[in-house]
Amino acid sequence: LYKKNNYPTLSWEVPTASVPFVLSPAAATLTITKDGAQVYSGTGAAQTVSLPAGTYAYTVSCAGYVSSASATLTVSKEQADKGATLTGISVTLAEDSSAWKTITVSKTPDSATVTILDAAGNTVKPETDGSYKLLADGKYTYTATTTEIGYEDVTGDVVAVDNTLSINLPKVQSLEIKTSATKLSYYQGDTLKTDGLVLTVHYTNADDQTIEAKDFATKGVMADYDFTKASDASDVTLSYKGAAVTYQVTVEE
Numbered sequence: 001l002y003k004k005n006n007y008p009t010l011s012w013e014v015p016t017a018s019v020p021f022v023l024s025p026a027a028a029t030l031t032i033t034k035d036g037a038q039v040y041s042g043t044g045a046a047q048t049v050s051l052p053a054g055t056y057a058y059t060v061s062c063a064g065y066v067s068s069a070s071a072t073l074t075v076s077k078e079q080a081d082k083g084a085t086l087t088g089i090s091v092t093l094a095e096d097s098s099a100w101k102t103i104t105v106s107k108t109p110d111s112a113t114v115t116i117l118d119a120a121g122n123t124v125k126p127e128t129d130g131s132y133k134l135l136a137d138g139k140y141t142y143t144a145t146t147t148e149i150g151y152e153d154v155t156g157d158v159v160a161v162d163n164t165l166s167i168n169l170p171k172v173q174s175l176e177i178k179t180s181a182t183k184l185s186y187y188q189g190d191t192l193k194t195d196g197l198v199l200t201v202h203y204t205n206a207d208d209q210t211i212e213a214k215d216f217a218t219k220g221v222m223a224d225y226d227f228t229k230a231s232d233a234s235d236v237t238l239s240y241k242g243a244a245v246t247y248q249v250t251v252e253e
Contacts, residue, residue, distance in 0.1 A: 103134060
């Protein structure tokens with residue numbers, strides 16, 4: 001487009017009309033083209049698109065649903081010049097049943113809370129019977145947490161065998177000191193230094209893991225000690241998920 005004296009018309013100077021769209025499902029993508037070229041693409045349940053005068057084609061698509069047939073809309077010059085808002089367009093897609101699978105979740109312990117996320121990080125809500133409806137070719141992850149003593153939280157990819165996702169939270173059996181702390185001598189009133197400490201965690205249902213001192217706080221390893229009294233063998237007790245291990249240090253006056 002050009003103005004008088006052959007100056008180009010800037011995009012913000014082109015008059016447009018607003019076209020509201022309401023889409024279902026909310027994850028649907030709206031694509032608008034003009035003369036075969038894409039002029040707009042957006043995802044969401046409610047979208048309002050500003051369009052100059054012209055005739056456009058639009059489609060709506062979403063994974064797991066049958067895409068809409070191409071339809072047309074026209075913005076007249078008068079509507080664009082007035083900045084009018086056109087009558088809203090609603091599109092509801094039909095579900096493609098062949099694109100979905102239903103899985104159940106088996107978990108230990110029963111107290112665990114399971115959250116399933118899709119590839120975009122959106123939480124998948126369970127069905128009324130507790131099962132989950134997932135895209136057959138979709139990628140999903142899960143997180144399982146519990147406040148029950150002795151268990152660690154766990155995350156992983158959703159891999160269903162016979163339409164069942166089995167989740168076993170690691171259960172801590174015992175702790176062992178793999179590497180001793182660098183500092184083993186203290187004075188009364190000192191604060192414990194755990195530098196160098198490495199714990200081995202033994203499980204009832206998983207391979208051993210180690211926790212380094214730098215990760216104690218984030219993992220939730222707790223230390224109990226009393227350096228108010230002088231002693232040649234003052235106990236330092238480390239606890240984690242209901243298990244504990246003790247080592248001794250000297251405390252001088």
